[in-house]
Amino acid sequence: MPGIYKIIEVVGTSPVSFAEAVKSAVAEASDTVRHMEWFEVVNERGRIVDGRVEEFQVTVKIGFKIER
Amino acid sequence: MPGIYKIIEVVGTSPVSFAEAVKSAVAEASDTVRHMEWFEVVNERGRIVDGRVEEFQVTVKIGFKIER
Amino acid sequence: MPGIYKIIEVVGTSPVSFAEAVKSAVAEASDTVRHMEWFEVVNERGRIVDGRVEEFQVTVKIGFKIER
Amino acid sequence: MPGIYKIIEVVGTSPVSFAEAVKSAVAEASDTVRHMEWFEVVNERGRIVDGRVEEFQVTVKIGFKIER
Amino acid sequence: MPGIYKIIEVVGTSPVSFAEAVKSAVAEASDTVRHMEWFEVVNERGRIVDGRVEEFQVTVKIGFKIER
Amino acid sequence: MPGIYKIIEVVGTSPVSFAEAVKSAVAEASDTVRHMEWFEVVNERGRIVDGRVEEFQVTVKIGFKIER
Amino acid sequence: MPGIYKIIEVVGTSPVSFAEAVKSAVAEASDTVRHMEWFEVVNERGRIVDGRVEEFQVTVKIGFKIER
Amino acid sequence: MPGIYKIIEVVGTSPVSFAEAVKSAVAEASDTVRHMEWFEVVNERGRIVDGRVEEFQVTVKIGFKIER
Amino acid sequence: MPGIYKIIEVVGTSPVSFAEAVKSAVAEASDTVRHMEWFEVVNERGRIVDGRVEEFQVTVKIGFKIER
Amino acid sequence: MPGIYKIIEVVGTSPVSFAEAVKSAVAEASDTVRHMEWFEVVNERGRIVDGRVEEFQVTVKIGFKIER
Amino acid sequence: MPGIYKIIEVVGTSPVSFAEAVKSAVAEASDTVRHMEWFEVVNERGRIVDGRVEEFQVTVKIGFKIER
Amino acid sequence: MPGIYKIIEVVGTSPVSFAEAVKSAVAEASDTVRHMEWFEVVNERGRIVDGRVEEFQVTVKIGFKIER
Numbered sequence: 001m002p003g004i005y006k007i008i009e010v011v012g013t014s015p016v017s018f019a020e021a022v023k024s025a026v027a028e029a030s031d032t033v034r035h036m037e038w039f040e041v042v043n044e045r046g047r048i049v050d051g052r053v054e055e056f057q058v059t060v061k062i063g064f065k066i067e068r
Numbered sequence: 069m070p071g072i073y074k075i076i077e078v079v080g081t082s083p084v085s086f087a088e089a090v091k092s093a094v095a096e097a098s099d100t101v102r103h104m105e106w107f108e109v110v111n112e113r114g115r116i117v118d119g120r121v122e123e124f125q126v127t128v129k130i131g132f133k134i135e136r
Numbered sequence: 137m138p139g140i141y142k143i144i145e146v147v148g149t150s151p152v153s154f155a156e157a158v159k160s161a162v163a164e165a166s167d168t169v170r171h172m173e174w175f176e177v178v179n180e181r182g183r184i185v186d187g188r189v190e191e192f193q194v195t196v197k198i199g200f201k202i203e204r
Numbered sequence: 205m206p207g208i209y210k211i212i213e214v215v216g217t218s219p220v221s222f223a224e225a226v227k228s229a230v231a232e233a234s235d236t237v238r239h240m241e242w243f244e245v246v247n248e249r250g251r252i253v254d255g256r257v258e259e260f261q262v263t264v265k266i267g268f269k270i271e272r
Numbered sequence: 273m274p275g276i277y278k279i280i281e282v283v284g285t286s287p288v289s290f291a292e293a294v295k296s297a298v299a300e301a302s303d304t305v306r307h308m309e310w311f312e313v314v315n316e317r318g319r320i321v322d323g324r325v326e327e328f329q330v331t332v333k334i335g336f337k338i339e340r
Numbered sequence: 341m342p343g344i345y346k347i348i349e350v351v352g353t354s355p356v357s358f359a360e361a362v363k364s365a366v367a368e369a370s371d372t373v374r375h376m377e378w379f380e381v382v383n384e385r386g387r388i389v390d391g392r393v394e395e396f397q398v399t400v401k402i403g404f405k406i407e408r
Numbered sequence: 409m410p411g412i413y414k415i416i417e418v419v420g421t422s423p424v425s426f427a428e429a430v431k432s433a434v435a436e437a438s439d440t441v442r443h444m445e446w447f448e449v450v451n452e453r454g455r456i457v458d459g460r461v462e463e464f465q466v467t468v469k470i471g472f473k474i475e476r
Numbered sequence: 477m478p479g480i481y482k483i484i485e486v487v488g489t490s491p492v493s494f495a496e497a498v499k500s501a502v503a504e505a506s507d508t509v510r511h512m513e514w515f516e517v518v519n520e521r522g523r524i525v526d527g528r529v530e531e532f533q534v535t536v537k538i539g540f541k542i543e544r
Numbered sequence: 545m546p547g548i549y550k551i552i553e554v555v556g557t558s559p560v561s562f563a564e565a566v567k568s569a570v571a572e573a574s575d576t577v578r579h580m581e582w583f584e585v586v587n588e589r590g591r592i593v594d595g596r597v598e599e600f601q602v603t604v605k606i607g608f609k610i611e612r
Numbered sequence: 613m614p615g616i617y618k619i620i621e622v623v624g625t626s627p628v629s630f631a632e633a634v635k636s637a638v639a640e641a642s643d644t645v646r647h648m649e650w651f652e653v654v655n656e657r658g659r660i661v662d663g664r665v666e667e668f669q670v671t672v673k674i675g676f677k678i679e680r
Numbered sequence: 681m682p683g684i685y686k687i688i689e690v691v692g693t694s695p696v697s698f699a700e701a702v703k704s705a706v707a708e709a710s711d712t713v714r715h716m717e718w719f720e721v722v723n724e725r726g727r728i729v730d731g732r733v734e735e736f737q738v739t740v741k742i743g744f745k746i747e748r
Numbered sequence: 749m750p751g752i753y754k755i756i757e758v759v760g761t762s763p764v765s766f767a768e769a770v771k772s773a774v775a776e777a778s779d780t781v782r783h784m785e786w787f788e789v790v791n792e793r794g795r796i797v798d799g800r801v802e803e804f805q806v807t808v809k810i811g812f813k814i815e816r
Contacts, residue, residue: 004504005487007535011277011335017087019153022182023189028276028338030187039189041180044109046090048130051098053091053107059279062184063487066504072232073215075263079345079403085155096344096406112177114158116198119166121159121175127347131215134232140572141555143603147685147743164684164746195687199555202572208368209351211399221291223425226454227461234459243461245452248313250294252334255302257295257311266456267351270368283481283539289427300480300542316449318430320470323438325431325447331483357631359561362590363597370595379597381588384653386634388674391642393635393651402592412776413759415807419617419675436616436678467619471759474776493699495765498794499801506799515801517792520721522702524742527710529703529719538796548708549691551739563629566658567665574663583665585656606660607691610708623753623811640752640814671755697767724789726770728810731778733771733787 005063008033009042013057018044021058035065073131076101077110081125086112089126103133141199144169145178149193154180157194171201209267212237213246217261222248225262239269277335280305281314285329290316293330307337345403348373349382353397358384361398375405413471416441417450421465426452429466443473481539484509485518489533494520497534511541549607552577553586557601562588565602579609617675620645621654625669630656633670647677685743688713689722693737698724701738715745753811756781757790761805766792769806783813 012025018041026039042059080093086109094107110127148161154177162175178195216229222245230243246263284297290313298311314331352365358381366379382399420433426449434447450467488501494517502515518535556569562585570583586603624637630653638651654671692705698721706719722739760773766789774787790807 003489004501007485007487009279009281009333009485011279013275017085017153019189019192022192025276026184026189027187034187036184036187038184039182046107048094048104048106051095051102051104053087053094056087056090061485071217072229075213075215077213077347077349077401079347081343085153093344114175116162116172116174119163119170119172121155121162124155124158129213139557140569143553143555145553145687145689145741147687149683161684197553207353208365211349211351213349221289221425223461223464226464230456230461231459238459240456240459242456243454250311252298252308252310255299255306255308257291257298260291260294265349281483281485281537283483285479289425297480318447320434320444320446323434323442323444325427325434328427328430357561357629359597359600362600366592366595366597374595376592376595378592379590386651388638388648388650391639391646391648393631393638396631396634411761412773415757415759417619417621417673417757419619421615433616469757493697493765495801495804498804502796502801503799510799512796512799514796515794522719524706524716524718527707527714527716529699529706532699532702547693548705551689551691553689561629563665563668566668570660570665571663578663580660580663582660583658605689621755621757621809623755625751637752697765726787728774728784728786731775731782731784733767733774736767736770 004066005037006066007061007063009059009061011057011059013055015055018056018058021056022060025058025060026062029062033062033064035067036062037065038063072134073105074134075129075131077127077129079125079127081123083123086124086126089124090128093126093128094130097130101130101132103135104130105133106131140202141173142202143197143199145195145197147193147195149191151191154192154194157192158196161194161196162198165198169198169200171203172198173201174199208270209241210270211265211267213263213265215261215263217259219259222260222262225260226264229262229264230266233266237266237268239271240266241269242267276338277309278338279333279335281331281333283329283331285327287327290328290330293328294332297330297332298334301334305334305336307339308334309337310335344406345377346406347401347403349399349401351397351399353395355395358396358398361396362400365398365400366402369402373402373404375407376402377405378403412474413445414474415469415471417467417469419465419467421463423463426464426466429464430468433466433468434470437470441470441472443475444470445473446471480542481513482542483537483539485535485537487533487535489531491531494532494534497532498536501534501536502538505538509538509540511543512538513541514539548610549581550610551605551607553603553605555601555603557599559599562600562602565600566604569602569604570606573606577606577608579611580606581609582607616678617649618678619673619675621671621673623669623671625667627667630668630670633668634672637670637672638674641674645674645676647679648674649677650675684746685717686746687741687743689739689741691737691739693735695735698736698738701736702740705738705740706742709742713742713744715747716742717745718743752814753785754814755809755811757807757809759805759807761803763803766804766806769804770808773806773808774810777810781810781812783815784810785813786811 014020047055082088115123150156183191218224286292319327354360422428455463488497490496523531558564624633626632659667692701694700727735762768795803
């Protein structure tokens with residue numbers, strides 16, 4: 001991976017699973033960021049309502065190449 | 069989130085996935101704890117039998133509001 | 137768990153989920169390692185292509201009993 | 205500190221400062237727990253509303269002696 | 273907290289206390305960032321001049337909702 | 341380890357060694373908690389009096405199965 | 409900051425707040441150490457008496473320039 | 477350092493050394509960011525090709541003053 | 545310590561103490577690994593049976609020189 | 613613990629156990645430091661010779677009250 | 681990086697720099713391991729003799745693809 | 749390494765590289781400390797001026813044998 005990369009931190013959410021929450025974060029970031037190459041999970045949390053898991057929340061760092 | 073919260077640590081298990089293990093932990097905790105609001109994953113482990121993953125184990129911290 | 141155990145570190149990949157990536161790592165390790173008993177997730181990363189998650193990568197430590 | 209101690213994890217909140225949030229957590233815990241001797245800050249967070257800090261949230265571990 | 277969130281890292285300063293340094297960081301960020309919802313303290317440092325604390329410096333992560 | 345587990349945090353003390361401090365914590369916890377299965381050391385500290393170690397203090401997390 | 413620096417670790421206490429505990433540590437250290445330039449908080453703890461916070465304790469690392 | 481600072485995370489690369497990778501990251505960031513004052517190394521990695529280190533990769537956090 | 549070293553991770557067990565668990569791990573590893581020079585404790589856990597500590601488990605990293 | 617405390621870091625060694633290595637470090641420190649009150653284990657390592665543990669090494673932080 | 685990877689931990693040394701110590705570790709590992717793709721620095725230490733740095737020691741994790 | 753060791757924390761600086769900053773810290777410490785045996789890097793930071801790295805700063809822990 002020659003070149004320079006920038007890393008942003010994003011939280012994605014999903015009612016289904018951690019993997020879907022990650023996909024959601026990446027898909028959303030793709031609206032404004034190009035050349036994304038990798039992600040790394042920072043932490044996994046979630047919201048509970050009425051004694052049930054209502055939402056999975058995954059914080060990810062996403063790395064993308066800086067265009068010159 | 070005004071008020072005071074208590075945090076407990078629970079391990080949930082599932083033969084299917086980490087998300088199901090979390091749901092299992094929360095569902096079980098709901099039998100005795102009320103007003104749960106969030107969880108945070110502490111670690112993810114599992115058991116292997118005969119060269120295959122038999123069980124996913126997720127340790128979660130669960131936060132709930134203290135009733136007065 | 138009486139006895140002595142060795143721990144190896146392996147990275148499994150999957151296009152679907154973190155759980156599948158773990159299963160993949162364990163299944164592959166089973167070709168050369170016997171008596172595996174547990175795994176622990178070290179970190180969760182992934183590759184992004186064209187603004188979408190292409191691959192989930194999970195680094196796991198796997199513990200197995202040393203045969204005498 | 206001879207004897208056996210138990211540690212619980214509690215989140216206190218305050219609109220004013222981190223120290224007040226800790227005091228709030230300890231005061232509340234004192235309703236149901238006796239013989240508390242020390243606390244340790246686990247993390248400091250807060251809520252933002254309309255571009256201003258509305259609430260300081262401090263997670264503390266509190267140690268107390270177990271009565272026989 | 274349904275939706276997607278972005279996290280930025282900011283350092284606020286104050287001659288008075290850690291809480292004021294956090295407030296300062298959030299107030300300043302509000303000039304350019306909207307929909308901020310929470311902060312988390314990353315570390316607390318400070319500057320010493322002539323044997324006295326001259327400035328408290330708090331690094332915070334701030335989460336805000338991404339507007340579509 | 342199929343099922344759901346709860347984790348508590350306890351500090352045991354001993355004038356002799358870290359191992360004895362752990363045994364002390366577990367023995368005491370057994371008065372009120374059943375089905376304990378494992379412990380994990382969180383930290384090891386101690387008290388010094390007159391230039392000598394007077395007490396070893398070990399904080400352990402203890403996991404036990406929740407009975408239905 | 410050209411030159412060589414030494415770092416010492418000190419615990420300051422205060423009945424009022426974490427910021428006051430830091431100031432107390434720095435003020436005390438200034439009796440014997442010169443050219444102190446920065447501090448970094450290592451952990452925040454405290455003592456509880458009769459169900460109330462009696463003392464805030466902050467462990468700080470303090471950096472100072474070595475005079476030649 | 478009175479004022480407010482923002483921190484960004486960048487990965488620099490170099491075929492020669494970690495120090496050159498850092499310089500590369502900072503030089504590139506200077507194209508779009510002004511008033512940078514410090515960096516902190518987050519992690520050091522690299523790529524291996526044909527049994528030799530081909531590239532050093534250093535992730536750094538860079539702090540810069542926010543202009544009003 | 546000039547030269548190149550490899551590090552392996554091993555879990556030793558003992559019914560008596562953490563030190564004995566370490567000795568057990570090192571003794572067992574000596575059957576297949578030569579030139580071991582140091583160990584470092586990674587974590588200390590154990591198994592509880594009938595409310596008593598039945599086994600101390602210590603995970604150690606062991607470093608040994610690679611023979612050419 | 614009202615007052616100001618200083619923390620030093622020391623490595624003690626013993627051919628027998630981790631507890632003895634800690635005692636050794638504290639005893640030695642008592643030659644030059646007074647008013648020591650507590651220690652905390654930072655890490656546990658050791659030396660291996662001829663396939664056997666020859667020495668336990670424990671790094672401890674020791675806190676002592678500063679005399680005015 | 682589709683496929684399965686194994687991670688080993690190695691310590692390289694050099695009298696010159698951290699980068700050279702990494703290169704040394706990788707070059708040595710290449711004698712017995714094929715398909716190495718990346719490394720990550722775990723820690724950086726060194727030996728001092730007569731008041732001078734005699735040796736830089738870098739512990740690296742090295743990832744390589746498992747051949748079927 | 750039989751005996752008792754003390755550990756100090758020092759920051760060295762260099763305009764050239766991290767390795768030179770370490771050498772600088774050790775050389776300076778040798779003016780007042782004898783019997784230094786090892787160092788360990790705690791963190792690596794630096795100062796940026798006019799968009800360029802002006803100074804590498806390395807915090808190291810240095811261990812030395814206590815003379816009786």
